Amino acid sequence: MQDTVPDQPRIITERRGHVFLIGFNRPEKRNAADLALLQQLALAYGELERDPELRVGLVYAVGDHFTAGLDLADIGPRLGPDGIDIVPEGGIHPWQVGGQSLSKPVVIAVQGTCLTLGIELMLASDISVAAESTRFGQIEVARGILPFGGATLRFPRTAGWGNAMRWILTGDMFDAAEAHRIGLVQEVVPDGTEFDRALELAERVAGQAPLAVQATLANARTAVRDGVAAAEARLQPALARLAATEDSRIGMESFLTRTPATFIGR
Incomplete structure (x- = not known):
C-alpha cells in the first residue's frame, strides 16, 4: 500500500536553541520504520554530532504513536547475508551498534505504541519520558527474528536479566508503569505532555557546560x-x-x- 504522501520527509528536524529536535514523521503508518526513515534518522544523528552549536538531541514522533517498529514489507526484502546497512555517508547509526557512539546526549519522548526499535532507541538514548498510556513491546521473537538494535546488549543492563528476558523472550506488551519500574523510562507524565517535559529536560542539559x-x-x-x-x-x-x-x-x-x-x- 502506498503512503498517502510519498514525498513527505520521514524525519523532520528543527533547531531550537542548542537543542536539535528529531521527529518521526510517518504518522499514517504509526511511524513504522522503512529504509527511508532509518536513513534519514541516521543523517539527523550525524548532523547533531557534527554541529558544535547543537548540544542535545530530542527525539519524538508526530501523531498518536511513537513507532510500530520496522516496516517489514519494506525492510524484509532488503535483508542480506550481512543484515541491512541503514547509515548513509555522513550519518551515525542511531542505535549505536555500528562501532561509533554519539558524543552528545539524547532525550526521547514516547507515546501511544512503542515497539521493537522504539524501545531500542530509548535504550541507546540517555533520558526517556513516556506518556502514561504508552504501550511497549519487544516483539521480534514473535516475528521470527531477534532484536538487532541493541536490546540484547542494553535491556538486561538497564532492567536486570530477569526483567529483560521477561519481555524480550515472550514478546508480551507492557505499560508505562512497568517501563518506569524497570528503568526503561525516567519519567511518566500525563498524555500530551511528554514532548514538553522532554524539551524541558533537554534544555536543562543544554544549559550546562x-x-x-x-x-x-x-x-x-x-x-x-x-x-x-x-x-x-x-x-x-x-x-x-x-x-x-x-x-x-x-x-x-x-x-x-x-x-x-x-x-x-x-
Whole structure:
C-alpha cells in the first residue's frame, strides 16, 4: 500500500536553541520504520554530532504513536547475508551498534505504541519520558527474528536479566508503569505532555557546560563498554582538560558571583 504522501520527509528536524529536535514523521503508518526513515534518522544523528552549536538531541514522533517498529514489507526484502546497512555517508547509526557512539546526549519522548526499535532507541538514548498510556513491546521473537538494535546488549543492563528476558523472550506488551519500574523510562507524565517535559529536560542539559556534559557521558560509556578500571584511568586527564577550558572559568565565576552561567562550549 502506498503512503498517502510519498514525498513527505520521514524525519523532520528543527533547531531550537542548542537543542536539535528529531521527529518521526510517518504518522499514517504509526511511524513504522522503512529504509527511508532509518536513513534519514541516521543523517539527523550525524548532523547533531557534527554541529558544535547543537548540544542535545530530542527525539519524538508526530501523531498518536511513537513507532510500530520496522516496516517489514519494506525492510524484509532488503535483508542480506550481512543484515541491512541503514547509515548513509555522513550519518551515525542511531542505535549505536555500528562501532561509533554519539558524543552528545539524547532525550526521547514516547507515546501511544512503542515497539521493537522504539524501545531500542530509548535504550541507546540517555533520558526517556513516556506518556502514561504508552504501550511497549519487544516483539521480534514473535516475528521470527531477534532484536538487532541493541536490546540484547542494553535491556538486561538497564532492567536486570530477569526483567529483560521477561519481555524480550515472550514478546508480551507492557505499560508505562512497568517501563518506569524497570528503568526503561525516567519519567511518566500525563498524555500530551511528554514532548514538553522532554524539551524541558533537554534544555536543562543544554544549559550546562557542553564539553563537561560530553566528557561525563563519554566516561560513563567507557565504564560500561570497557570496564570501571578503564574509566577510572581517564578521569584525571579528562578533569585536567576541562579545567583548562573557558567554560570552566565561566562556571567558577558563576559559583563565586552566584549568577547564572552562560557556557560557550570552549
